[in-house]
Amino acid sequence: MTNIEIDGKQVSVAPGATLMDAATQLGIYIPYFCYHKKLSIAANCRMCLVQIEKAPKPMPACSTPAVEGMKVSTHSAMAIASQKGQMEFLLINHPLDCPICDQGGECQLQDLSVGYGASSSRYTEPKRVVANKNLGPLISTDMTRCILCTRCVRFGQEIAGIMELGMAGRGEHAEILTFVGNSVDSELSGNMIDLCPVGALVSKPFRYSARTWELSRRRSISPHCGLGSNLVVQIKQNRVMRVLPRESEEINECWISDKDRFSYEGLNSEERLTTPMIKRDGKWQECDWQTALEFVATGLKATKENHGAQSIGALASPHSTLEELYLLQKMVRAMGSGNVDHRLRQSDFRADGQLQGAPWLGMKIAEISQLKSALVIGSTLRKDHPLIAQRLRQAVKQGGELNLINPFGDDLLTEVANHAVVAPDAIATILAQVLRSAAELKDVEIPDTVKKTVVTDTARAIAVSLIDNKPAAIFLGNLAQHQPQYADIHLLAQHIARITEASFGVLGEAANSVGAYLVGAVPGIDTVGLINGSHKVGMGGRNASQMLGLSDTPAADQCRSYLLMNLEPELDSYNPQQAMKALQGADLVVMMSAYKKNATSIDYADVLLPIAPFTETSGTFINTEGRAQSFNGVVAPLGEARPAWKVLRVLGNLMQLSGFDYETPEQVRAEIFPTDRDITSHLNNSLDNLAIGEPALASSGLQRIGEVPIYQADPIVRRAESLQRTHDAAAPSAWMSGILLDKLGVTAGDTVRVKQGDGEVQITAARDDKLPNNCVRVASAHPLTAALGGMFGEIMVERL
Amino acid sequence: MLTAESLKKIEHEVAKYPAEQKRSAVMSALAIAQDEKGWLANETMDFIAHYLGMPPIAVYEVATFYNMYDLKPVGKYKVTVCTNLPCALSGGNDAAAHLKQKLGIGFNQTTPDGSFTLKEGECLGACGDAPVMLVNNKRMCSFMSNDKIDQLLEDLSK
Ligand code: SF4
Ligand code: FES
Ligand code: FES
Numbered sequence: 032m033t034n035i036e037i038d039g040k041q042v043s044v045a046p047g048a049t050l051m052d053a054a055t056q057l058g059i060y061i062p063y064f065c066y067h068k069k070l071s072i073a074a075n076c077r078m079c080l081v082q083i084e085k086a087p088k089p090m091p092a093c094s095t096p097a098v099e100g101m102k103v104s105t106h107s108a109m110a111i112a113s114q115k116g117q118m119e120f121l122l123i124n125h126p127l128d129c130p131i132c133d134q135g136g137e138c139q140l141q142d143l144s145v146g147y148g149a150s151s152s153r154y155t156e157p158k159r160v161v162a163n164k165n166l167g168p169l170i171s172t173d174m175t176r177c178i179l180c181t182r183c184v185r186f187g188q189e190i191a192g193i194m195e196l197g198m199a200g201r202g203e204h205a206e207i208l209t210f211v212g213n214s215v216d217s218e219l220s221g222n223m224i225d226l227c228p229v230g231a232l233v234s235k236p237f238r239y240s241a242r243t244w245e246l247s248r249r250r251s252i253s254p255h256c257g258l259g260s261n262l263v264v265q266i267k268q269n270r271v272m273r274v275l276p277r278e279s280e281e282i283n284e285c286w287i288s289d290k291d292r293f294s295y296e297g298l299n300s301e302e303r304l305t306t307p308m309i310k311r312d313g314k315w316q317e318c319d320w321q322t323a324l325e326f327v328a329t330g331l332k333a334t335k336e337n338h339g340a341q342s343i344g345a346l347a348s349p350h351s352t353l354e355e356l357y358l359l360q361k362m363v364r365a366m367g368s369g370n371v372d373h374r375l376r377q378s379d380f381r382a383d384g385q386l387q388g389a390p391w392l393g394m395k396i397a398e399i400s401q402l403k404s405a406l407v408i409g410s411t412l413r414k415d416h417p418l419i420a421q422r423l424r425q426a427v428k429q430g431g432e433l434n435l436i437n438p439f440g441d442d443l444l445t446e447v448a449n450h451a452v453v454a455p456d457a458i459a460t461i462l463a464q465v466l467r468s469a470a471e472l473k474d475v476e477i478p479d480t481v482k483k484t485v486v487t488d489t490a491r492a493i494a495v496s497l498i499d500n501k502p503a504a505i506f507l508g509n510l511a512q513h514q515p516q517y518a519d520i521h522l523l524a525q526h527i528a529r530i531t532e533a534s535f536g537v538l539g540e541a542a543n544s545v546g547a548y549l550v551g552a553v554p555g556i557d558t559v560g561l562i563n564g565s566h567k568v569g570m571g572g573r574n575a576s577q578m579l580g581l582s583d584t585p586a587a588d589q590c591r592s593y594l595l596m597n598l599e600p601e602l603d604s605y606n607p608q609q610a611m612k613a614l615q616g617a618d619l620v621v622m623m624s625a626y627k628k629n630a631t632s633i634d635y636a637d638v639l640l641p642i643a644p645f646t647e648t649s650g651t652f653i654n655t656e657g658r659a660q661s662f663n664g665v666v667a668p669l670g671e672a673r674p675a676w677k678v679l680r681v682l683g684n685l686m687q688l689s690g691f692d693y694e695t696p697e698q699v700r701a702e703i704f705p706t707d708r709d710i711t712s713h714l715n716n717s718l719d720n721l722a723i724g725e726p727a728l729a730s731s732g733l734q735r736i737g738e739v740p741i742y743q744a745d746p747i748v749r750r751a752e753s754l755q756r757t758h759d760a761a762a763p764s765a766w767m768s769g770i771l772l773d774k775l776g777v778t779a780g781d782t783v784r785v786k787q788g789d790g791e792v793q794i795t796a797a798r799d800d801k802l803p804n805n806c807v808r809v810a811s812a813h814p815l816t817a818a819l820g821g822m823f824g825e826i827m828v829e830r831l
Numbered sequence: 832m833l834t835a836e837s838l839k840k841i842e843h844e845v846a847k848y849p850a851e852q853k854r855s856a857v858m859s860a861l862a863i864a865q866d867e868k869g870w871l872a873n874e875t876m877d878f879i880a881h882y883l884g885m886p887p888i889a890v891y892e893v894a895t896f897y898n899m900y901d902l903k904p905v906g907k908y909k910v911t912v913c914t915n916l917p918c919a920l921s922g923g924n925d926a927a928a929h930l931k932q933k934l935g936i937g938f939n940q941t942t943p944d945g946s947f948t949l950k951e952g953e954c955l956g957a958c959g960d961a962p963v964m965l966v967n968n969k970r971m972c973s974f975m976s977n978d979k980i981d982q983l984l985e986d987l988s989k
Contacts, residue, residue, distance in 0.1 A: 193886065194886035195888065196888065197888035197891060199891055199892055199896075200895045200896070201896045208888075209888060210873075210876075210877075210886075210891050211891075
């Protein structure tokens with residue numbers, strides 16, 4: 032430890048710590064602009080000048096290392112004079128346009144100029160003017176305000192992993208820009224807005240819509256991905272105006288993804304459903320809640336009487352709150368049906384009944400940054416889990432090895448140690464190779480089926496990486512979970528983790544992927560809700576794909592009445608083609624949703640119940656590491672929309688089901704989590720008793736890789752206009768390798784006909800040589816491809 | 832994009848640095864590319880960025896920082912006059928004025944026949960020789976009196 036003195040106070044800091052670190056430890060404030068605790072030291076703003084005893088000139092606190100015995104003054108006459116002088120320099124070229132600047136009121140430059148600036152300027156010469164740049168639909172620029180602190184540049188290099196902004200020119204001509212007018216496309220780009228200490232980079236969607244002091248700030252939790260990022264939601268006149276990160280070192284640090292930040296636009300969308308509606312004689316009519324709920328209750332009772340309770344099915348989005356999911360499954364089970372599921376995009380359910388608990392990350396989120404080896408299987412990591420990708424990037428920077436098994440070669444903006452790019456149906460084969468190799472290296476017995484596999488160099492290298500570097504972890508991504516061989520992939524990964532002594536995790540797709548399991552929003556699974564609930568334990572039921580009549584389940588498995596919560600089945604299911612057929616053939620489809628399309632297009636639904644999105648209801652999400660985070664509504668529900676837990680409560684009572692007399696969401700929560708319940712004991716990724724089968728034969732035809740595009744993953748983000756204008760939201764193309772394009776006689780840029788089942792779409796062909804030659808990458812969950820079938824499996828491409 | 836010869840030269844520079852730091856060769860690579868192409872177009876910088884495995888904007892930062900790189904086409908001869916303080920005190924500005932008058936162009940302009948471009952430069956490290964100028968980044972000319980300037984322009988125009 033190094034002992035120094037700052038402003039007369041003693042402090043001892045770790046070797047290598049800077050004076051800024053030491054001052055922070057003491058709670059002494061030193062003004063700064065370019066310094067940021069998560070970024071490298073640039074020391075270019077010079078605002079943090081302090082006086083050091085015996086040093087002839089002032090020194091920047093952010094970059095000066097503490098040396099034993101140093102005596103530092105942050106408030107001596109010299110220090111103050113230096114800081115004030117520096118402030119004067121910074122303001123020379125600054126336009127001082129605070130009255131029209133969005134940053135006004137939350138601007139570091141403005142704040143510090145109150146403390147260190149003069150009341151008037153001595154500079155009378157012309158100021159420099161810097162042209163604004165178009166950085167895309169999310170970030171607006173006023174480059175004349177820039178003080179060249181380079182925080183935005185360093186963020187790109189160090190956190191986002193891609194340097195999109197840079198400082199061109201020199202001296203007075205220096206300016207921040209992108210290479211020849213490119214846009215900033217990082218999925219984390221919004222953080223640059225937070226980092227910019229002045230109003231040079233501000234939010235484009237928020238621009239000129241409110242002054243910061245008019246906004247009230249409320250805490251919330253992001254519903255968009257499995258991380259559960261902590262948010263501050265800012266409100267004006269009962270409208271969400273802006274979303275910012277709330278620092279939580281263990282979850283999102285001080286960042287959030289652009290999806291978390293800009294999705295709020297979807298909350299104020301024109302497509303919000305604000306009154307209950309019933310379809311009568313093919314026409315949608317608005318009605319009151321009483322009428323709508325009675326209609327639903329009567330309909331469900333009729334289904335039960337005529338076809339039995341088992342012909343009622345409930346499907347909920349895993350982006351729903353814990354309370355909503357709990358009440359939905361409770362209601363359905365109380366009616367006597369075990370058909371409830373949230374795994375809308377899963378296609379392989381063989382592991383049901385073998386799973387020992389709720390699938391989860393297998394470790395703390397924060398521990399990801401410390402990994403020395405990681406294997407990620409089937410994931411568009413940067414798009415599905417932007418901040419987990421960021422943590423893995425930090426791990427790699429500290430010497431960790433990242434290994435990937437993916438059906439594409441997407442750039443993760445970090446160094447990748449070993450990368451196996453294989454068709455989706457060959458992922459299990461590669462895993463078998465890794466397993467065999469690991470077993471041989473560790474001298475462990477494995478089943479004969481695995482012993483036969485021929486091990487490739489990449490597979491062996493992955494096994495070595497996992498064995499030699501600790502801590503190590505294996506993660507199953509969203510794509511792996513959607514894949515038709517998920518059970519095999521899961522089991523093989525589990526064995527590899529056991530043998531290599533790596534931690535084993537499932538990356539949570541949605542805000543409540545873990546919570547949905549815990550409250551029993553899955554058929555026949557014995558988890559929290561079922562153990563303590565008033566209903567029968569382990570009642571069997573149909574899973575999402577059976578309910579939606581996937582082609583290989585008998586038609587009799589389909590339900591007659593469906594309750595849909597928070598989902599748009601044409602975009603949110605594994606096979607929208609089949610899902611639509613099942614729903615269209617049903618007697619009653621109740622759609623609880625925050626959105627309508629233009630109401631006519633929801634031809635499969637019979638009644639629409641407007642429910643509140645996360646900003647208008649209180650609720651709980653259990654994130655991928657098993658952390659329960661509750662939040663309150665931050666604005667009142669729009670129009671007649673109501674929190675879904677209330678709707679379910681009333682519905683339960685209308686149907687005379689017992690146990691639906693909740694007055695507050697806290698009562699629901701208390702029922703799910705009696706105080707003595709420890710969530711972590713229910714988290715478990717292990718499969719029991721599932722034998723490793725023969726590796727499936729690779730299919731001979733073309734296979735689809737149907738990932739979920741980042742800004743199509745849930746109903747809110749789909750309606751976030753600015754995000755929909757980013758490059759990441761571009762219309763889906765049929766991506767193929769050059770070899771495949773040649774084979775089909777197609778040139779990139781041509782329109783091609785893509786067919787699956789009895790549906791087809793016409794989209795543009797595009798070239799990506801990193802794809803396996805038997806794969807066509809066509810995004811799912813998109814209106815332009817909703818006519819197609821499963822997210823994976825056979826697909827046909829024809830030239831027009 | 833670049834000739835085999837230029838690429839060979841770049842490779843030679845790259846070899847001077849550890850493999851994972853080949854971006855250190857960016858300045859030489861830009862100079863070699865500029866020698867071949869006459870100036871650095873965006874495509875050229877983009878090419879170098881890919882060649883050295885660095886973000887294009889990082890190449891652009893370097894290319895815009897040093898004023899010996901030309902991001903716009905220049906004439907056959909680029910004459911750079913130093914006007915920094917030591918030179919300014921010893922006739923640098925007068926030499927510049929003479930050049931402007933002789934060539935009929937200002938700084939950053941090119942003569943209509945495309946033979947000369949005039950640039951204002953930073954200290955060339957030869958302040959004692961003022962006025963100094965540099966032709967095509969390679970040829971250093973010292974003690975440039977008006978007569979010597981006339982002579983230089985005449986020689987170059989031949
Ligand atoms: S734009 Fe903002 S963050 Fe970037 S260098 Fe300028 S002041 Fe700093
Ligand atoms: S904060 Fe220290 S120089 Fe900018
Ligand atoms: S100032 Fe002109 S060469 Fe140094």
